[in-house]
Amino acid sequence: MSQWGFYFDPDKCIGCHACSQACTVRNDIDEGDVTWRRVEHVGEGTFPDYEEISISMGCYHCAEPECRDVCPTHALEKRAEDGIVTIEQDRCIGCNYCSYACPYGAIQFGEDGLAQKCHGCLGSGAGDGHGSPPREESETARETPACVDNCVTGALDSGPINELLRGASTAAAEEFRSDDSGPAVVLEPATGTEGVSGDDG
Amino acid sequence: MDEDERSKVRRRTFLKGAAGALSVAAAGCVDRDSGAVAHAEAAHETAYNNCWICRASCGQEVTLEDGTAVDLTGVDGHPKASAGPGAEGTLCSKGLAQLDKTYNPNRITRPYIREDGELRSAEWDEAIAYAAERLESFREEHGPEKLLRYQGYPIGGEFHDLLFRDLYGAPIQVGRKTTCHGPFSDSWEWMAGYGREWPDWRNSEYMIAWGRNPMECFRGQWEPKGIMETIEENDATLVCIDPRYTKTAEVADRWIPIEPRTDGALALAMGHVIIEEGLHDEEFIEEWTYGFDAYREAVADKTPEWAAGITDVDAETIREVAIGFAEAAPRAVAFPFTGLSFQGNGFKNCQNVHALNGLVGNIDRKGGTRHWRAGFSLTDPFEERGIDVPANHEGRPTPDYDDYPYQRHIRDLSHNAVPTAVERGDIRGFVNNWSAPLKSGNSEAWADALEAMDLVITVDAFWSGVSRRADVVFPGASTLEQPFLATGGDSAYSESGWVTASDALIEPVGDCRTDYEIYSALATELGWGEYFPWEDAVEFYDEQLSGIGRSFEDIAERSYEIVADVKYEQWREHGFDTETGKFQFDLDVVDGYAALAEETDVSTAPEWHPPDDDLYGETTDEEYPLLLTDGFVQQLSRGHCQALDDAREEYLDRFGFRYEGYDGNLLHINPSDADPRGIETGDRVRVESPDGHVELVAHVYEGVRPGWLFAVSGFGAYSLAPDEAGANMMTMNTERHVEPVSGQVDRNLPVEVSRVGGETA
Numbered sequence: 001m002s003q004w005g006f007y008f009d010p011d012k013c014i015g016c017h018a019c020s021q022a023c024t025v026r027n028d029i030d031e032g033d034v035t036w037r038r039v040e041h042v043g044e045g046t047f048p049d050y051e052e053i054s055i056s057m058g059c060y061h062c063a064e065p066e067c068r069d070v071c072p073t074h075a076l077e078k079r080a081e082d083g084i085v086t087i088e089q090d091r092c093i094g095c096n097y098c099s100y101a102c103p104y105g106a107i108q109f110g111e112d113g114l115a116q117k118c119h120g121c122l123g124s125g126a127g128d129g130h131g132s133p134p135r136e137e138s139e140t141a142r143e144t145p146a147c148v149d150n151c152v153t154g155a156l157d158s159g160p161i162n163e164l165l166r167g168a169s170t171a172a173a174e175e176f177r178s179d180d181s182g183p184a185v186v187l188e189p190a191t192g193t194e195g196v197s198g199d200d201g
Numbered sequence: 202m203d204e205d206e207r208s209k210v211r212r213r214t215f216l217k218g219a220a221g222a223l224s225v226a227a228a229g230c231v232d233r234d235s236g237a238v239a240h241a242e243a244a245h246e247t248a249y250n251n252c253w254i255c256r257a258s259c260g261q262e263v264t265l266e267d268g269t270a271v272d273l274t275g276v277d278g279h280p281k282a283s284a285g286p287g288a289e290g291t292l293c294s295k296g297l298a299q300l301d302k303t304y305n306p307n308r309i310t311r312p313y314i315r316e317d318g319e320l321r322s323a324e325w326d327e328a329i330a331y332a333a334e335r336l337e338s339f340r341e342e343h344g345p346e347k348l349l350r351y352q353g354y355p356i357g358g359e360f361h362d363l364l365f366r367d368l369y370g371a372p373i374q375v376g377r378k379t380t381c382h383g384p385f386s387d388s389w390e391w392m393a394g395y396g397r398e399w400p401d402w403r404n405s406e407y408m409i410a411w412g413r414n415p416m417e418c419f420r421g422q423w424e425p426k427g428i429m430e431t432i433e434e435n436d437a438t439l440v441c442i443d444p445r446y447t448k449t450a451e452v453a454d455r456w457i458p459i460e461p462r463t464d465g466a467l468a469l470a471m472g473h474v475i476i477e478e479g480l481h482d483e484e485f486i487e488e489w490t491y492g493f494d495a496y497r498e499a500v501a502d503k504t505p506e507w508a509a510g511i512t513d514v515d516a517e518t519i520r521e522v523a524i525g526f527a528e529a530a531p532r533a534v535a536f537p538f539t540g541l542s543f544q545g546n547g548f549k550n551c552q553n554v555h556a557l558n559g560l561v562g563n564i565d566r567k568g569g570t571r572h573w574r575a576g577f578s579l580t581d582p583f584e585e586r587g588i589d590v591p592a593n594h595e596g597r598p599t600p601d602y603d604d605y606p607y608q609r610h611i612r613d614l615s616h617n618a619v620p621t622a623v624e625r626g627d628i629r630g631f632v633n634n635w636s637a638p639l640k641s642g643n644s645e646a647w648a649d650a651l652e653a654m655d656l657v658i659t660v661d662a663f664w665s666g667v668s669r670r671a672d673v674v675f676p677g678a679s680t681l682e683q684p685f686l687a688t689g690g691d692s693a694y695s696e697s698g699w700v701t702a703s704d705a706l707i708e709p710v711g712d713c714r715t716d717y718e719i720y721s722a723l724a725t726e727l728g729w730g731e732y733f734p735w736e737d738a739v740e741f742y743d744e745q746l747s748g749i750g751r752s753f754e755d756i757a758e759r760s761y762e763i764v765a766d767v768k769y770e771q772w773r774e775h776g777f778d779t780e781t782g783k784f785q786f787d788l789d790v791v792d793g794y795a796a797l798a799e800e801t802d803v804s805t806a807p808e809w810h811p812p813d814d815d816l817y818g819e820t821t822d823e824e825y826p827l828l829l830t831d832g833f834v835q836q837l838s839r840g841h842c843q844a845l846d847d848a849r850e851e852y853l854d855r856f857g858f859r860y861e862g863y864d865g866n867l868l869h870i871n872p873s874d875a876d877p878r879g880i881e882t883g884d885r886v887r888v889e890s891p892d893g894h895v896e897l898v899a900h901v902y903e904g905v906r907p908g909w910l911f912a913v914s915g916f917g918a919y920s921l922a923p924d925e926a927g928a929n930m931m932t933m934n935t936e937r938h939v940e941p942v943s944g945q946v947d948r949n950l951p952v953e954v955s956r957v958g959g960e961t962a
Binding site for chain 2 (some may be wrong): 012014015016017018020021022023024025026028032033035038039041043045046047048050051052053054073149150151153154186
């Protein structure tokens, strides 16, 4: 299996929410409280030694997804072909176990009471991604997930993890390898604004 | 369809159904040009268009499904939507939210006319006939000079001006310079002969975003992309001067949260350092500038230590930034915008910042400021057809407002002077195109003025304080629904002029019509049909493009085309377009400004003007100890975004309020101001000024300067936000809140804040 995943560089992220809005439009999410991707703005420090970082978050399609493990009806699947975690909504009973288990808040429930989340824009339009064909090793532009496709500054990327690792910094690649049983996301370390230490909190 | 499938029917299906139902409702009363909609028939295709959510005209690629727009992204290589040749195009979050505007269930989709004091829907023919009759009787009773023009987001702006200015003869409009950027653009025009210079970000090595937030508010995606690229590839430095920790501050090397309204003092001290260090561009100053001696004298005693006491920026920081900026020059830029132009002392603050660019000789040079031009001209379709358009507005009597000093030299009427003009009987009517004046200045007086006017006509998409007060409301089409053409100008292509165009991609929703259709129908009814001989705007744009050997279809099919070369240092060929032909540090040669300066006893050269409770803005005191400014964030534009659920939710989500059941704007307040007042995040608070009060919800955090409050504009009374949620700070703005040189609305208000109890949810 070639694990497909995301890459994120917080230093490049300008916290603009184009990723989350693109996700909402492409996947036709029309319930205000439901967001498959969201941007968190984390502030630290006291004025004037204050700084923020912006983090774009969605489902990380974990290597060993806890959501899948707790699902009593086996509605969640870790796909063998590309490692994308999908939800078979016909099997979902709306018990919420998966959302309790997910450390990232990736799983949402709409008015229909069924679990939904990022499926890496498998296919296009609404749907839970279940049963969609596997991703190609190299993706064409239109197959790129909406969030990546519309990232203004190239802070977000997606693709086979091995390809993402090749384009990442050594620090990011090493951090990923030390945790390669977890989320399928290659994260660049964040650096701060001059004169502001992130350690001081 | 089984039960499960039915439960999955989501927005797209609803929208399709809703649009279809509206179209059926309109059938028979609309004579639409079906030829303009080239792509409506086939399912699942993509086509190019231009985003007009903030007027930046970013090229966008739209996915259509059975004639309904369902997805969007930017056009690769587009001058506005990308970082340049071969680069990926994107849209910002508010651009991506625009389908929520086009298909919004609250959108005005039929014409309305006022009958017996009430607005009622009308057929197009009836609405056009009604508007024409009202315009004719207005002209007979008052004369066309008493009709005020106002344009915000016009797609067919030239047709609006043709009808109301040239033909009807209304000479006066409210200029954007008095609601947005007057102190910035007037000062630059007088100094450098060019109205709105804009940075050549992509090639810059030292960028000072000064009261300017280019990561969030921009004239296209090329700005944030260009800045990030030059930071990465050229190791460029970005400095953010702003009392608010914006996303520009987040990516900047240095955030300088200056004491608000002291920018002019900081700029003078930087000039002092640059001259002291011998880092100014002597050759440029000698050959291409005027008034340097006056400038040198003005900064001679303005040491960093002097400025530190005023600006709360330490002297060492001032030195470092000044030297960094000057050493990187000419690939350096100090660029002010609304943060400074919203200030009562904004003119001098902007003049002082602009002077830094002259001092280091970065004007219209690679990586400096840029005097952007298209470098080509479009054909005049009227001339082509031998149509002699009258100038019926010329020679009309216009009010002489000697008691408003800025009105002696600004071209248009200041926004905040309009209510008085109505009171004096100089303005009796108003034609508006996609603008929202009730959130641009003295809102309460404006609302009363609209009520007092004899005739108000507006083209718009949502019910606002203006459209609710109108006598005629025409439902305008969005760029997805009508042809579009733009040329430029500032973009990712530093040395090129370009054209971008797009055709309508979808049928206008409901009974909406294109700008050309609206204005040509009204002109025909008024007897001026001969001046609108084109079948539609496509034909008009086609004739415009013929002069550069292109057709509208050519450009629309490929979204954009690079047309001309535009060199740097254009002043070498023609000089600066100023009185002296040079860059002017000293404005003593600009008659209008010199007269004003003499009257107000100020220098025509750069100078420090603190807020003074007289001319240059109001100061805080014991009763109103906090300074409030409103402005913008990335997720919402100045236009219609407050009406869009998606855009509003992204804005509220940014500050942790998506799930709080609140649709309004937030008051950002530092804990050191909130704590003594017992205010916590989520509390409803009352903001009180000497001129009124508003209520909204507090967001307490360290990202705003103590003593200073920030709120996003465009909410509250008269706005498009659901139930007018939140607060319109401009309800506390009055006629006297005006920058005295440009007539620009001063958006800095001394206030007090208190907790009123109750929480958001």
